[in-house]
Amino acid sequence: MGAAMNSRSLLFAFALIAGSLATAQTGIQQGEYFWDTDPGNGNGSPLVAVDGTFGQALEQVLAETGTLPTPGAHVLYLRVQDDDGGWGPAFSTVIEVLQGSLLLPDIQVSQGEYFWDTDPGEGNGSTMLAFDGNYDSALETVRLESSTLPAPGTHTLGLRVLDVNGNWGPVFRVVTEVLPGSITFPAIHVSAAEYWADSDPGEGAGTPMLAADGNFDSAVEVFRGGGIPVPVIAGTQVLWMRAQDDDGGWGPPFGVVVNIDTTVTGTVAVPELA
Known part of the structure; x- marks a missing residue:
């Protein structure tokens, strides 16, 4: 190579x-x-x-x-x-x-835009938002929000992004069918989460998990747990987790294999997440 x-x-x-x-x-x-x-x-x-x-x-x-x-x-x-x-x-x-040097440019997305059917020109499309709130990396997940759509039928959605040097990339296009009428999407939020080891105690009966930011208020949440579920059994265990939505419905459990060592006598301080 x-x-x-x-x-x-x-x-x-x-x-x-x-x-x-x-x-x-x-x-x-x-x-x-x-x-x-x-x-x-x-x-x-x-x-x-x-x-x-x-x-x-x-x-x-x-x-x-x-x-x-x-x-x-x-x-x-x-x-x-x-x-x-x-x-x-x-x-x-x-x-x-190789001989000499090669200066690699800083590759980073700085903004994005979209348009329907006809290209309005670079910088004149509708603004796309970064999913994490900031354009600050070479790979971004974007979302577009629009209160109006083209007339029902087949249309072409065009998207492109701008780098930190002010250069627009090529247009990515996808054919989209706009249907008549309207569709209402329910708000999806995580309201609670729990975890347990090995045997399922039943929905709502596991050890509660906390939201890393202090509140369960979005569709995607980072969790953190407390103590190891009791009774503690040394060796290989399956740690299970599941989340509950706003309507009280529990999702499917997610399991990961862990090795529990009961011979460790010290404690580990976990810093608070800002």
Whole structure:
């Protein structure tokens, strides 16, 4: 694989997965990389987790360095360490380091727009909103809100986005059929959530979960739990979670395999989420 790189900085993004036993969930504790010659487990250059923290079985990582090997073909190696301290095998790929430097532009969406059928020109469409409230990354989920639609029938919806350098991208088009009449969508909110280990105690009888922002008031919520459900049994368990909507209906449970260690005597302080 050939690649042109900045001679002063190098940035890679990889999805790495830690090996795990069939009976336990294993997370990545740290990662490292090195060029050509293996310095030994733990002696490579550290990798950085994209989300800021290692701990998942599947992680996206960054390798950043101020120096590169001499121009030519080199082998880049990466490996990760699991929660038990074991290092996995090294993953390798051939990289060609080119002469000189390549400055990579800052790729980021700054705004988006949409229009029906006829293109009004760049910047003259209806505004699209970023789903998370801010245009601040190269990949964005967008939504469009409109109180008016074209006449019933088949129409073409066009969308495009603007980068941070003021350049509009190409138009993405999709054929949409507008139906007569109106459709009312009910408000969908999470009103409560619960969790339990192994055996389902019944809807509403699990251990309550809290909304990370302090309120259950949206369709998508980040949850946090309290203590481990009792009775606590050491070993591999299935941790289950489910949520309730505004109408009192409980959704299907979601389960994840965890390994509970009852020999740990210390406590871990979990910071409050802002």
